[in-house]
Structure formats: structure tokens, C-alpha cells
Amino acid sequence: MDLTISLPTMFILGLAGMALCYAFLIACEKI
Amino acid sequence: MWFLPISMLVTTTILAIPLSKYVAWIMDGKYHPPRVFRWFESKLNLGPQNWKQYTASLLIFNSILFVFGYIVLSLQPWMPLNPQGRGMLAPTTIFHSVVSFMTNTDLQHYSGDQHFSNFSQIFFCLTNFFLSASIGFCSLAAIIRAFRSDKSVGCFFLDMWRVVAYMFVPVSFVLALFFLQQGTPMTYQSNYLVNTLEPAAMGTADNGQPKQQNIAVGPLAAFIPMKQLGTNGGGFYGMNSAHPFENPTAFTNFLSCVGMMLFPLALVLMYGRMLGRMRHAWIIFSVMMAMMAGTIGWTVWYDTLKPNLGLTAHPVSRQYEVASATAAGGKRPVVLPAVAGLPVDQHLGNLEGKELRFGTSAGATFAAMTVDVTDGAVNCEHDSLNPIAALSPMAGMWVNCIYGGKGVGMINLLLFLVIGIFVAGQMVGRTPEYLGKKIGAREMKLAMIALLIHPIMILGPTGLFAATSWGMKAVNNPGPHGFSQIMYQFSSASANNGSAFDGLGVSYGLNSNPNPAPTAQQWDIAAALVIITSRFIPIIAPIAMAAGLGAKKSVPFGLGTLRDDTFTFGCLLFGSIVIIGALLFLPVAALGPVAEHLGPIPFGG
Numbered sequence: 222m223d224l225t226i227s228l229p230t231m232f233i234l235g236l237a238g239m240a241l242c243y244a245f246l247i248a249c250e251k252i
Numbered sequence: 253m254w255f256l257p258i259s260m261l262v263t264t265t266i267l268a269i270p271l272s273k274y275v276a277w278i279m280d281g282k283y284h285p286p287r288v289f290r291w292f293e294s295k296l297n298l299g300p301q302n303w304k305q306y307t308a309s310l311l312i313f314n315s316i317l318f319v320f321g322y323i324v325l326s327l328q329p330w331m332p333l334n335p336q337g338r339g340m341l342a343p344t345t346i347f348h349s350v351v352s353f354m355t356n357t358d359l360q361h362y363s364g365d366q367h368f369s370n371f372s373q374i375f376f377c378l379t380n381f382f383l384s385a386s387i388g389f390c391s392l393a394a395i396i397r398a399f400r401s402d403k404s405v406g407c408f409f410l411d412m413w414r415v416v417a418y419m420f421v422p423v424s425f426v427l428a429l430f431f432l433q434q435g436t437p438m439t440y441q442s443n444y445l446v447n448t449l450e451p452a453a454m455g456t457a458d459n460g461q462p463k464q465q466n467i468a469v470g471p472l473a474a475f476i477p478m479k480q481l482g483t484n485g486g487g488f489y490g491m492n493s494a495h496p497f498e499n500p501t502a503f504t505n506f507l508s509c510v511g512m513m514l515f516p517l518a519l520v521l522m523y524g525r526m527l528g529r530m531r532h533a534w535i536i537f538s539v540m541m542a543m544m545a546g547t548i549g550w551t552v553w554y555d556t557l558k559p560n561l562g563l564t565a566h567p568v569s570r571q572y573e574v575a576s577a578t579a580a581g582g583k584r585p586v587v588l589p590a591v592a593g594l595p596v597d598q599h600l601g602n603l604e605g606k607e608l609r610f611g612t613s614a615g616a617t618f619a620a621m622t623v624d625v626t627d628g629a630v631n632c633e634h635d636s637l638n639p640i641a642a643l644s645p646m647a648g649m650w651v652n653c654i655y656g657g658k659g660v661g662m663i664n665l666l667l668f669l670v671i672g673i674f675v676a677g678q679m680v681g682r683t684p685e686y687l688g689k690k691i692g693a694r695e696m697k698l699a700m701i702a703l704l705i706h707p708i709m710i711l712g713p714t715g716l717f718a719a720t721s722w723g724m725k726a727v728n729n730p731g732p733h734g735f736s737q738i739m740y741q742f743s744s745a746s747a748n749n750g751s752a753f754d755g756l757g758v759s760y761g762l763n764s765n766p767n768p769a770p771t772a773q774q775w776d777i778a779a780a781l782v783i784i785t786s787r788f789i790p791i792i793a794p795i796a797m798a799a800g801l802g803a804k805k806s807v808p809f810g811l812g813t814l815r816d817d818t819f820t821f822g823c824l825l826f827g828s829i830v831i832i833g834a835l836l837f838l839p840v841a842a843l844g845p846v847a848e849h850l851g852p853i854p855f856g857g
Contacts (some may be wrong), residue, residue: 224341224778227343227729228326228343228345228346228654230343230616231322231343231344231347232322232344232347234347234352234777235318235322235347235351235784236315236318236319237782237786238351238780238781238784238785239311239314239315239318241793242311242784242785242788242789243311243793244303245309245788245789245793246307246423246792246796249698249792249793249796250796251483252694252697252698252701252796
């Protein structure tokens with residue numbers, strides 16, 4: 222498995238992780 | 253032996269009582285800010301926020317912290333205070349480090365003295381020490397205000413400022429003076445080149461001349477206090493608090509332990525003060541103290557009072573078969589020669605991997621404390637703890653509420669508490685209540701999500717890495733010990749602890765490193781994703797839960813109300829934590845440290 226990963230990819234992954242947490246916050250309202 | 257941990261616990265408790273009064277006073281906004289701060293605070297105060305606005309601000313702030321940290325580490329080669337020309341870390345290691353530090357985890361897949369410039373140590377590590385540590389603190393304050401049914405849960409940015417400016421900065425400054433006095437370096441110089449007493453101790457250069465020793469230094473006296481007070485735990489050196497500059501004397505070791513426990517203990521009492529329910533807070537405090545005393549006692553008993561099983565006598569030669577991916581038939585033999593006894597004096601217990609400058613039980617004591625309060629600094633090699641002794645630090649991370657991190661430990665305990673009350677209510681056929689509010693289905697759903705995300709994030713990746721080459725290529729030991737190494741890594745990541753068991757090849761190092769650990773990138777990414785998930789979901793869901801409870805009408809206290817300030821309630825809480833923790837983690841404990849303890853050498857004794 223080639224995991225030669227660039228700086229921008231990891232940066233986007235980090236922001237995507239935070240975005241998912243924000244999505245969870247919105248989902249908490251619906252629970 | 254026992255005097256050290258007892259004196260640390262007593263000292264911290266004595267200091268935590270007045271500190272809790274002070275922090276409650278600050279977080280309730282009863283203070284008058286100095287004129288220089290007044291204007292700044294008026295700008296920070298965005299007005300009253302509801303729970304969604306408060307939590308969204310928290311997430312936005314963390315996103316900014318991620319971007320800031322990512323830029324600082326990516327630009328390390330071009331930044332000042334880098335006379336040794338440290339290059340850029342591998343992208344996955346930057347990702348992991350930034351996520352790790354912004355979430356107060358500080359799990360390090362690099363070695364600070366080898367891979368970081370002083371610029372990165374100051375502007376990345378130290379900045380995160382202050383800011384990330386305040387997040388859990390603010391979250392707890394918001395939950396308390398929600399429980400009180402306040403009109404607003406506060407303003408996140410103002411809360412964070414209060415924590416940093418009025419608590420962390422003054423207390424860390426005082427602690428820094430003690431560290432300075434004890435000999436901790438404080439300099440912007442990055443290293444010293446010295447001639448060793450033995451001329452060729454560091455080897456010889458191509459021209460035959462003896463090499464000089466390169467000793468890394470930096471602004472440690474400013475760095476270490478906040479590392480401990482903020483329960484950050486990220487070391488300036490790879491050896492963390494075992495390094496003689498990071499932890500020079502037995503006294504600094506004492507201060508380190510008191511420092512890491514101070515705010516977590518004080519915040520439990522702050523919870524009672526802000527709610528006006530001190531008896532309830534003392535019951536919670538006592539339950540946590542009983543568990544902490546238990547984990548310390550277990551570790552010291554099985555590690556300091558028992559010998560290292562690997563160095564005891566084995567009069568008969570034995571042969572075992574162990575699983576092997578490369579051997580024919582999938583198994584390879586391991587022959588253990590007969591050993592009548594090794595010339596190792598073990599009357600002081602297992603001394604492998606210990607820093608004896610601090611005393612014989614200091615390693616085991618530190619190991620238990622650092623995981624209980626999710627600090628993550630280490631002053632001994634956790635990989636070298638006797639197998640069954642290592643169960644205690646793991647258990648501390650699994651339940652993650654033995655004081656825990658500042659604020660988040662108390663939040664985790666509230667989850668166990670709500671579930672315990674719910675189960676107790678079901679048993680007697682009453683609608684469960686907490687703080688006079690009825691616990692409904694929504695609150696239970698949120699509490700269960702927040703509680704279960706932790707075991708899912710530990711057990712899932714542990715299973716994945718233990719079953720694939722990602723984990724097998726990284727472990728240094730076969731059998732249950734290797735399994736423990738994998739499990740500890742994900743337990744530490746998910747608990748936002750940051751301590752390392754070691755024995756795992758997870759370090760890629762600098763991007764130019766020609767020989768990184770073979771699966772370092774997988775470990776970086778997996779651990780970072782575990783950290784980010786296990787950090788924010790157990791903060792968001794409890795705030796939502798508290799807001800839901802706070803919005804309900806108070807139920808008058810009646811004969812059937814479960815009192816939350818009695819010894820019985822303490823037993824209920826203690827039982828809930830132990831039973832839920834055991835149900836979730838006993839199977840993996842049996843596969844790792846317990847199997848190693850009961851199994852044959854080299855896996856146990």
C-alpha cells in the first residue's frame with residue numbers, strides 16, 4: 222500500500238476531521 | 253515506598269481546595285479585571301452564547317489552532333531559532349503532531365530533541381500547552397452553567413482567556429521558579445558541544461579525532477511547568493521526564509506529580525462550588541481518590557515490590573512455539589535456556605527502565621498518576637513495567653475519569669454518573685433524576701454516544717492493527733506483550749493521554765529520513781483520527797446533554813429522590829465505573845497484560 226502522502230492531503234484530512242465534529246454538533250440537535 | 257505517593261496526594265489535595273475556590277470565583281466572573289485586561293476582555297466577550305454557539309466557537313477555535321500548528325511545523329526549516337538546521341517532519345507526522353497537541357493529547361511520534369527546533373518547541377508546543385489545556389476547562393464550565401439553568405452557558409473566548417490569563421500563566425510562572433532553582437535550563441541556545449571525559453565516548457570522526465557530545469537545551473524552565481499543569485505531557489526531550497534537564501531532581505519529580513494533578517483535583521471541587529453542592533462534589537472527589545489510590549497501589553505493589561519476572565531463575569530449559577508470518581507452518585520455535593539466576597539484585601523490585609534518581613517507587617507512582625490525570629509525561633519506561641503492573645495505567649486510560657484531564661475527566665465521570673443513576677432508577681421503578689432534573693431518552697442517548705466512542709476508538713483500531721501487518725511490523729515483541737503495545741497506543745490516543753508504552757516502531761522522523769519505521773504513516777494517520785474523534789465527540793455530546801437537562805423544570809426533592817451526597821451514592825458511582833469499565837475492557841486486558849502475566853517467559857512468568 223503506497224501511502225506517500227503530501228502536506229496538502231494531510232492538511233485537508235485534518236480540516237475534514239474538524240468538519241465532521243461540527244456535523245456531529247449539528248446532529249446532536251436532532252437527537 | 254508508600255510515603256512518596258501519599259505525600260503527593262495529600263499535598264495536591266491541600267492545594268486544590270483553595271485553588272478550587274479561586275477558579276470558581278474566576279469562572280463565575282466575580283473578579284474585577286486589571287485595567288490593562290479590561291479593554292481586551294470587552295473585545296473578547298461576544299455576549300452570552302447558547303450551548304450550540306459555545307461548542308461551535310470551541311470547534312472553530314480548534315480548527316484555527318490546527319491551521320496555525322500545521323503552518324508552524326511545515327515551515328520549521330525556514331523559521332528562526334533553528335541553528336542546527338532541523339528539516340521538515342514527514343507530512344503524516346506533522347498531521348499527527350498537530351492533532352495530538354491541539355487536543356491536549358501530546359502523543360509524540362517524534363523526538364523533540366532530535367526533530368524540533370526551539371522555534372517549534374516554543375510556538376507550537378508551548379502555545380498548545382496553554383490553549384489546548386483550556387478547552388476541557390471551558391467545556392466543564394459550560395456544562396455547569398447549563399446544569400444551573402443559567403440563561404447562557406457563557407462566552408467561550410472569554411472563558412478561555414480567563415483560564416489562560418488568571419490561572420495557567422500565574423501558576424506556571426510560580427512553578428517555573430522552582431524548576432529554575434532546581435537546575436532546569438532556560439536558554440534560547442539550542443545545543444552545547446562538549447568534550448566528554450572519556451575521549452572517544454561518542455566515537456571518532458573520519459579524521460580520527462574524538463567526536464564531541466551534542467547536548468540539546470532550550471527554554472525548559474518555561475516549558476515544563478505548563479507541560480504538567482495543563483496535563484499536556486509532551487516532552488521537550490524524547491525521554492520526557494526521565495531526562496535530567498526536564499526533571500533534574502527528586503524535588504522536581506515531586507513538583508511534576510503535584511503539578512499534573514493540581515487542576516484536575518481542583519476542578520472537581522470547582523464543580524461543587526459553582527453548583528452550590530459541595531457535599532456532592534466531595535463524594536465524587538472521594539470516589540476518584542479511591543480509584544487513584546487503587547491504581548497507584550496496584551502499580552507500586554506489582555512493580556516495586558515484585559521482581560522483574562524476566563530476570564528471575566528458570567531452572568529448566570523450555571521450548572515454545574510462537575506465531576510467525578515468515579516461518580513455515582506459521583509458527584517458529586523459541587528456546588529458553590535454563591537460568592539458575594542472574595546476578596541482578598531485585599530486592600527493590602523491578603528496576604528495569606526506572607530512573608533511580610527519584611527513588612525506587614517513583615516510576616510506578618508517576619506511571620499511575622500520569623495516566624489517571626491524562627498527563628502523559630513519563631519518568632520510566634512503561635514497556636518495562638511488570639506485565640500485571642502495566643494493567644493499572646491501561647485501566648486508568650480505559651475509564652478515563654480518575655480525575656482525568658482538566659474538565660474532561662469530570663465530564664467523563666458525569667457520563668458514568670448519569671448512566672449509573674439511570675440504571676438505579678430503572679431498578680426501583682422511578683424516573684431517574686440528576687440535580688433535580690429528570691433524565692430522559694435524549695440525555696441517555698447522548699451519554700451513551702459519548703461513553704461508547706472511547707471503547708470503539710480503542711478496540712476497533714487495536715483489532716485492525718493486531719490482525720494486519722500494520723501492527724505486526726511495528727511491534728518489537730511477540731505475543732501478548734506486542735498486543736499490549738498496540739492496545740496501549742490506541743488507549744493513549746483515545747484517552748487523549750499521550751503517554752507511550754514504547755516498543756512500537758511508529759516514528760517516521762524527518763521527511764528526508766531514508767529509513768523510517770515501515771508502517772509509521774499508517775500509525776500517524778490512525779492515531780490522529782482516533783485522537784480527533786475521541787476528543788471532540790465526548791465534549792460535544794455531554795454539553796448537549798447538560799443543556800437538555802438544564803432546560804427541564806426542576807423536580808421537587810421528595811422521599812423517593814436518590815440523594816447524590818451520601819456514601820451509598822458514592823458506592824453506586826464507584827460500582828458503575830468499575831462494572832462498565834470491566835465489561836468494556838476485560839477481554840482485551842485478558843489478551844494483553846493478564847495473558848503475559850500468566851503465560852510463559854518470554855511472554856510472562
